[in-house]
Amino acid sequence: MNTTRCVAIQSATVCGEATTRVLRCISLLLLWPLACALPSIASATNYAQLASNPVWLTLLHYESTRFPAGYKSAVTSADFFLADDGATSPLSELRATVQALSNPLTALDNSNNSAAANAHAQCRFPARHKWLATQIKPLSVIPQINCTDYLAWAELDAVKSLSMVFAAGHMKSPASYFGHNFLKFNRKSDSASNHLLDQTINFGAEVPDNESGITYFYHGVFGGYSALFERQQFFRHMNKYGEEDLRDVWEYELQLTPEQVELIVAHTWELQNRKFTYYFFRENCAYQIALLLKLTTPDRLVPKHMPWTMPYNVFDKLMLAGKDSGGLVREIKYHPSRRSRFHQRYFSLSSTQRGIAVELINGELSPDAPRFRQLDADLQLQVIDTLIDYYEFRQRIDTSDEKAKAEKNALLLKRFDYPPAAASSIEARIPYAPHESQKPGYLNIARVHSSKLGFSTRLKIRPAYFDFLSLDIGRSSAGSFTVLDTTVQVSNETAYLQKLDVFNITNLSASVTGLPGDSSLSWHFRFAFDQTNNACSKCRKPMLDLTVGRALKLGDRLTAFALAGGRVQKSYQRDNTFAVQLRAGLTGQLTDLLRLNASIERHEDTGANGLDRNRTRLELRLGQHKSWDIRASYIRDIAEQISLSAGYYW
DSSP, X not given: OOHHHHHHHHHXXXXXXXXXXXXXXXXXXXXHHHHHTHHHHHHHSOHHHHHTOHHHHHHTTEEEEETTEEEEESBOOGGGOSSTTTTTOHHHHHHHHHHHHHOOOOHHXXXXXXXXXXXXXXXXXXXXXXXXXXXXXXXXXXXXXXXXXXXXXHOXXXXXEEEEEEEOBOSSSGGGTTOEEEEEEEEOOSOXXXXXXXXXXXXXXXXXXXXXXXXXXHHHHHTOEEEEEXXXXXXXXIXXXXXXXXXXXXXXXXXXXXXXXXXXXXXXXXXXXOOEEEOSSSSSHHHHHHHHHTTTOSSOOSOSSOSOOOXXXXXXXXXXXXXXXXXSEEEEEEEOOHHHHHXXXXXXXXXXXXXXXXXXXXXXXXTTSHHHHTSOHHHHHHHHHHHHHHHHHHHHHOTTOHHHHHHHHHHHHHHTTSOSOOOOOOOOOOOOXXXXXXXXXXXXXXXXXXXXXXEEEEEEEXXXXXXXXXXXXXXXXXXXXXXXXXXXXXXXXXXXXXXXXXXXXXXXXXXXXXXXXXXXXXEEEEEEEEESSTTOSSOEEEEEEEEEEEEEEETTTEEEEEEEEEXXXXXXXTBOSEEEEEEEEEEEESSSSEEEEEEEEEEEEOSTTOOOEEEEEEEEEEOOOSSEEEEEEEEEESEEEEEEEEEEEO
């Protein structure tokens, strides 16, 4: 159909209506030739090549499939696609998108900010429009729709940059073990406090209230939940992670052009209320947020051949991205949690101030006592501000702590006795950033000697995440968390599975200050197939360990702990089904290059002829590199065993 005929048909159809629509007729006569010029656009564009462009595949969230070979979008919402087969055909969706973007809109609809304008493809998919206009020249000159809803939501004039944000992992729930990341839109502002009003884009699963742990784990692993991108102000995340969960937060501000910032903002608009299938280990927050940045960098931020994606992986690769052009990260900012702020403030006090603070907490001294009043006013304020933080922190640990609430309110009233002043300043010690932490995968090769079994070679491999000898960067508590930790022993030219730790989690919530309430319950949970002791080679049995207790921080580097509980296992010889276990240990950094994990354990078998015994473990790690280490160990559990190993983190 030629342009003249196209105009004639459209004009005859519309102009035959009521005279009140004359303005619409005129606008159609002016705009319709552009739509009828679509055949020339198609002839000038290699659609097949454009449909395979990485940016187009990212905009539609296509993932390659093998059976059958092709593509499938991770988006499960049908209204995200304009072609009937758009979820599986990048080419069909491209053609349908170009057609929809070029469809004319009457001047009356556009000028009146009508629903018709905001429902146009240019307004529904502004990122597609923005990118395709750089690839297909005729699309860059078609009339622009006045997308009032999108422009009001995006606030493009106010956004100056983007940040990738990391919330440290913690042990309160499985979803938080590995940490969390989201995207933040930094607004133009001269006030540092205004960053709390910045908008963020977060990706998370839609989990019903009161979901059991087992159900959550099952659906999370096997795709039983839908997930959405959600827009929230930054202060909501800081309240959730920094105040309620007591997790430190790091912000990586990105070095992007205004055009790149606008493209990502536009794409997040397209993703509003679009559903995805959530997979805990792979297509999680780290995966989906990193995918947004693929629109701006050719560097891959998600490991390609691994069956899991962790927030650490993304930030590690983020620091390596764009090295040839000065790097993708402009600046790293640290937002301490309520716990960290209290600890920093407490340790900024002098020894005299700390002693007075302890006496105030114990009720041995009041703020009106002469000993307290002898301090300079600014020193008094430092103590009061520290105690306000302390009681606020205790309330976060235990929301039912009425004593802490009353003490905090009394101190707030006391602060009015002083001249108006800002909160006393502290010298904060900024910890290492997450990208400097240990890589999560681990491969270890060891030479082992046993007093019962002689020499052997041991191969250990685990996909995640950290043990007692790993660097404690990017997480909020000491301990260990390993998944599918597998050990193969080779002895006398025979290889066998020595151990499989399905889950091995120890959460040491240590008291840092020694003050009441500055800790919570420490615990250990382990489900494994392991040797019942190290004097046998073919005594691997299923076992479940559960112990609870307390931990105490000794200085800045070491943590002492004591745990009590029991073990359930399949019986073997004199190791019966049930046993009581008591365990005490010391773990942490001895020097900058030497890390320690030592423990003594009492195993009390509950069977009549059970084998009661003591277990001793001493492990040392040499080196502080995030990619390798050297380890030595001594373990006594009936037999004595020593080993020397080299490990690689990946």
